[in-house]
Amino acid sequence: MLDAAWIIPLIPALSFVAILFFGKKMPRQGSEIGIVAIATTFVLSCVAAVQWIQRVNRYEGSHQGLGALGKSLMLSTQEHGAVVKPVVHSITWWQNGAFKFGIGIQIDGLAVMMLFVVTLISLLVHIYSTAYMKGDIRFTYFYAALSLFTASMLILVVAPNTLQLLVGWELVGLCSFMLIGHWWEEGANTNAALKAFLTTRTGDIGLMIGVIITFFAAGTFNIVGINQYALSPGADHTLMVVGASCLLIGIIGKSGQFPLHTWLPDAMAGPTPVSALIHAATMVVAGVYLGARVYGVFWSGFNIGDGGMNPMAVIGAITILIGAALAFVQDDIKKVLAYSTVSQLGYMVMGLGVGSWVGAVFHLFTHAFFKALLFLGAGSVSHSGSHHSFDMKKDMGGLRKYMPITFWTFLIGSAALAGIAPLAGFWSKDEILATAGQGGFELFAIVGLVGAFLTAAYMTRCVYLTFFGEYRGHGQPHESPKAITVPLIVLAVFSVFAGLANAAPLGLEKFGEYVEPKFAFPPVIVPTFDYGLAGASLFIVLSAIGVGVFLWFREEEMHAFKGLTKRNVLARGGYALLVNKYYLDDLYEGVIVAGIKGPIARASYWINQNVIDAVVKGAGLAARAIAGGTYTLDQDVLDAGYDGLARETGASGGLLSRVQTGRLQWYALVSFAAIGVFSLALVIFR
């Protein structure tokens, strides 16, 4: 399967075509094609994962005695110069000059991990949507787009070179655009779709240039080659710094990092299963995946090994805080989750920035499960509880009584997100923070702890508003059908246990062992499990929940805070800043976009019509005037007897004058006839 992994993206691609052409004629309107196709890819991905593990094990088996499990083994094998290499295959896709560029697959631990995550969540979302999207006007189209998305994401995941990665990257962006604007009759939805596409595309300027720079630096698009070059002593440091910075801009755009995160909350205009699949679990982590893929460039460009501070860690840290803060002032449950996603993506990017490759990728892995679970849970609430509303304050409340499965799974997801041991989020977050603390990035470890506090608090608020208190909606809330609850349960199981893939104190470090590249990979540090840090983080999370319970569950106590924003200037200012999303949207849409679409575009067009075109018109008019003048002169001069000169100027000027006075047809005919006759004559009488 490892060598034939190209078939994995191919299946959903074919499924897309099949649904597009035959979907409407099928008894279940194409959804069955999608589900069968994705189920097949899921099985194949699992096979690939198992085979990869066997491959690594086989390797370890043949190197017995070199070291114990995991990291130590990696080090010793590196010393011996023989390591597990990724499976790479490619065929010529295009050529240019002396270069031949390939399309193909690179299968290694990171790739199989992503294959597993993408196909699993895609499969669950496919199943979930049979109920959630039932009766939708564009049901078939929806499934076609899901298939296309899955295919594109898998193309990105298996990419052996940065160019194929770029292709997949843009294609998932297209699918995101299509699915956010799924209900395109509404202007708000299409605005959100455009915003998402254009914002990520702004980041893609960076990606594109980054890909170009790394290509010229390393002389190849191949990911392994780029990493090898970047980590070699002879690497051009300037190019690496610029390249890493440009790629970081791409990551910022795609993975919702500050300051380009503003599209992600708006993207919630799409159907909820889409939010779960694309805008929580898979597409938005494409940026992090890119960072993990060409980690050598960042490592070398940003000197990550030296600790201290670098743009990647800073961007991630800022994003953790600003995302989490915004989650507090949202009334829309999906927006809370969206800002939470922004914040969690911040952890991943910061993780990469502080040298915690395993932590970042591990967090990507666990986050995919619990965030998809939370989104699907929110969808379940709106489907069966709040009458298609996402407003927690107006239409929810008290739903735990009516929707027990949704409630318990949502609670598990929230706990996993908040980082309560031993659920998934705890382990992955801890890995990042521990590495930051031990790798010379203490400040970022602290930011991570603050973020953990905020996360736990806003999720407490979210759970309270949705499931506790009195029901404030107007429907008849009930539990969702099995097609919705079964995916929730599956994801809840993963949210509980996924963290055990890399739980150091329990002696489980399988994730690092199988996923971390052993080849063309920087010497990242392996953090020792820090009980103090883990304990502190757990304490912070629990106290945040305590504060949250105190604030939101016991309303009488809240009176002290009610109206605080009216009484206190500082509180009012802070609140306004949050409600207005730091005014970033106003800056982007009101100033930059409106400026370009309005004054700048109009000015350019004005220049076009009144300056450049005026020159052209002026030349025409001048020619006409000169021609008129010359003609008069010609008559006089001709009379005076200056034959030769006059005929010449008259002929050239006269032509223009005739054209301008509307006798162009005549001229054109004559000139064409002249060319024709002339050529013919020359052919005949040569």
Add this chain to the structure above:
Amino acid sequence: MSWFDDWALTLAVFLPVVGMVILLLIPRAEEGAQKLVALLTTLVTFAVGIGILFRFDYNRAGRLQFGVDKSWIDVINSRYHMGIDGISLPLLILSMFITVLCVIYSWNHFPEPHNPKAFLALILLLEVGMNGTFAAQDLILFFVFFEIVLLPMFFMIGVWGGPNREYASIKFFLFTLFGSALMLLSFLALYFLSDVHTFSIPALSALHGSGIVEGTQTLVFAGMFLGFAIKVPMFPFHTWLPDAHTEAPTVGSVLLAAIMLKLGTYGFIRIALPLLPKGAINWAPWIGGLAVIGIIYGAFCCLAQTDMKRLIAFSSVAHMGFVMLGIATLTDFGINAAIFGMVAHGLITGMLFFVAGSVQHNFHTREIKRLGGLLVQAPKMGWILGFCVMASLGLPGLAGFWGEFPAILSAFQPAPGLSDVVFRVYMVIAAIGTVLAAGYLLWMLQRVAFGTPKSEFEDADIHDVGLAEWIAWTPMLLGIVILGVYPNLLFSLTNPAVEHVSRVFAR
């Protein structure tokens, strides 16, 4: 089959003339027969093209094939010299291909004042000029074909055009004629300056401008530059284009965008660069500069448009900017990208003009403000528009990407002798242009296709994509996908020929 090799290009170029003569002999009332003759003519011509595709030796794509070299105008040693290599072949085939589709589309879309006979005759004449330009290997022959193209397009705009057709057609004609005059002057200069006194393009290319001092090369290049740049059109010589496109009938716009603009860029690659390498090096930074200005400026102008067709016209200015940027790098990388960009732009922008034409046919307006909800009233057309928009903004997996991205890439490392810094700045500007392109295209899509129909068209009788449209459009849509998925089809063809052009700059 050797007779075919000898006659293929002559047939490809002059078969349409035969068809045109037959067409003109058919009485005016017999429209069916006229359409049939026109269609058959273009189809047979295209069949010759298919034959060429089969007989072309792809292992020798860098060399001229199907050569014909007969004496023509002995007085000035100008010969009837034709031949194609990997650079001309795709463009020649594109030209034949698009002409067939244009005739099919015209089947039930004849603009006022109708008169299919004259209209179809002009399309055929146009094909003569276009095919001839891509096949000519003699400067005078090239010039003649280059000029033949002007006339039919002039009449097409002037007779079948929109309300402002006279102004637009005269502007188009004079502007391009002005450029060609200077171009001809440069050709003559080359003839007299070279020791061999020939107009043969291969012979002059082999000289690489040796014997002509740098200053003269720069000057002569300027004349060619003007001729070709106006045709492309490059900023700031583009102002004829929006007017011509806005007023031209649909098929005229399609042919203009898909083929005629490429005559200019083709001229750069085939003639200006190889014949005057030193001139090219001196001019390249300026060409690159104008190209990226065109990318940004074209995009800004697009954003200010209220007319769908005019917007697409300005988008051509921006897209041809990418093509010219690729050419200006003087590298094999950039020139390959440019040729790919030319073909891709031909298919994609041609399709956009087709759709805009059908929108106008249905709604009798192209005002973006008045349109909306195309996906509701004509879903298939709406989807096709969306597809073309995505292709046009350079989405990978579709043809547009492979013209755009490699062109940007090539600017990182231009030919020796050109400033890396300058071109890297161009690279960044061009990359910013891709975002603006996404902006204006998606805003157009949003306003035209999304939402719900405006009240004035709620009860309008809107026809979705019809049979003639399907037949005309499907091949183009397939072309966009196929080239996008497997770009090597084109790159492997152009690469050997381009290496001949770029080799002189690589030293």
